[in-house]
Amino acid sequence: MTRRVALAVMALVAAVLALAVVPLGLSLAQRERASFRDGATAADRAIAAAAEEYLSDGRPPAAVRGLLERARRDGDCAAVFDGAARREAATSCPAPSPAAAGRAGEDWAALARRVIAEPRVVTRERDGRFVVAAPVGDGEDTAGVAVLSRPTAPVDERITAMWERLAVIGVAGLAAGALLAVALARWVGRPLHAVDAAARRLGEGRLAARAPGGRGPVEVRRLAATFNTMAARMEALIHGHRAVVADVAHQLRTPLTALRLRLDVLAAAADETTGGTSHPESTADAADAGDTAAELAAAQEEIARLSRLVDGMLAVARAENAVPVPVPVRVDRVVADRIAAWLPLAQERHVTLTAHCAAGLTARLAAGDLEQVLDNLLANAVDAVGEGARVRVGGRARRDRVELTVADDGPGMSEAARRTAFRRFGYPEGSGTGLGLAIVHRLITSNGGTARLAETPGGGLTVVLDLPAGES
Structure with missing residues (x-):
């Protein structure tokens, strides 16, 4: 400028x-x-x-x-x-x-x-x-x-001397005009650069960033004041949102934990009662005790599901509030490590888990984000597919980007479901908490990448991640 x-x-x-x-x-x-x-x-x-x-x-x-x-x-x-x-x-x-x-x-x-x-x-x-x-x-x-x-x-x-004097006057006037122009441009541009820098810091997650005021033209000072007002309101809203999420999650986790402990004690007592009954006349009592144990087991499953939901909400809150600091991440090594971690569960469920990732593939993400993304995607894939199905993880370089895919042979999603799957609880038909893909989307986009869902050829779901490439 x-x-x-x-x-x-x-x-x-x-x-x-x-x-x-x-x-x-x-x-x-x-x-x-x-x-x-x-x-x-x-x-x-x-x-x-x-x-x-x-x-x-x-x-x-x-x-x-x-x-x-x-x-x-x-x-x-x-x-x-x-x-x-x-x-x-x-x-x-x-x-x-x-x-x-x-x-x-x-x-x-x-x-x-x-x-x-x-x-x-x-x-x-x-x-x-x-x-x-x-x-x-x-x-x-x-x-x-x-x-x-x-x-x-x-x-x-x-006449030549006169033209020389006029040329000197012209050059001096042009130099004075240039100095005046530079001074004017800096007077106008410096506060604009300050507002731009403050907006960039705010976009990076530094909510306390403010633009310095009191310098430059009236319009620029008004712009800085408007930006600071907007930033203050945004900071208050985000802090309030964080506080609400944290308070709700904390308030939910405490009674859930206490309720789960009480149900565990009741379940243990019911097991002891059922195990100690051996007379024929107590058959009815044993049946009642068995029904009680079944109800307690169902309640424990619901409590476990609620606990997973609370943990997912906390994970989403942490993902939304995190300010990523991108570093070079070896994608091939992270993929191999997560495949090794999920392989026992996949074998237990008779699911084939494979990876085909280019050697030396490197992306720029915050430390630990790619591991969390792969854990959520592999968990969803292993839960969605049936016995004998396959889950494939692939990675390749495309110009200055890295493309990472997680494909499965499961039931897949409809086009309407794929459009809303990255929202919180956007896929109610799923068996999970409905927050895994939302966490994936938040972590990928905050690192400058994109995530989309596609249909696997032959049936199933493919998650395509486009990540910024890093130096290997």
Whole structure:
């Protein structure tokens, strides 16, 4: 942003300088040349006036010679011609070269004849000199011609110096504009960068992040204040959500634990009563005791399910509140380790558990997240498939990503169920708590990856995880 604002302001300043300095320079150069020509013409007219007294009135040539000497001292060359275009007097000014000197002499004589034939002031510029010829006398009574040649180098040098000064002014103005643009861009951009950094920290899970206020334009300060208000409300909501989840889970876990202990004691007592009955007359009592034991076992199963549900809610809360710090994780090693951990249970249930993962495959995730993800997916898969089914874990690299799949040959899910399966309790037909896939989705997305469900060819469910690749 700073660069764009600076370039925009510099372009505007450059355009303003170009529109102001260039016309000014052209006007000054034109005025300087006009002043130069007017001065040369005035000097030649003064020589023509003095020559008129000499040629027409017969007065001594002292005045003419004085003006010619003055012109010589000023660096000009001048000459006076009579009515027949013969040179009467001239300054002694050296020519640049013999050829130029001869050409100047011929030009002056021809110029004198032209002015005598048509009395008027004639000017021309050649070989770096400005030449002006003025008639001596008025009207048809032309007694001669006064010719003056003045070098144009001094005026060219003055114009060049003027353009150089204007260029320096333009560069200085452009530099000042650039400094002003950079200062303005930083004044505007620094608080915006601070707001951006605070938003990035907030997105990373640092709920106490706030944007510094009191700097920059009013709009930026208002933006920072609005962001801080939003961040404060978000922090309060998230902390309140965390507190509610933690309190509910804690309040549920305590009575559930106590109830489970009481049911265990009752179940043990019922077992003792049933085991100690041996007389025929106590058959009815034994049947009642057996029914009681069955009810207690069912209650214990419900308590166990509620305990798993509470543990799942706590796991979801921890996954949502965690701020991941990605590190390189060897996917192939984690897959091999989790397969080895789940293999005994799979063999017990006659489920084939295999893995095909590329060697050296590395992803960037928070430490321990991939293990938790695989545990939830393998648990769901092993519970969903029947005897003789297969569960396959695969991993491969795709450009700068890592694709990890967990496929099973179980009953699968309908398309509608797949769309809601990653939500909490989004798959009520499942046998689990309904939180495993929600935990998987949260852990994967918080690490910059994606998770989706697809149908396994031939029947079943495939979970596809797309993870950011890391250096191996």
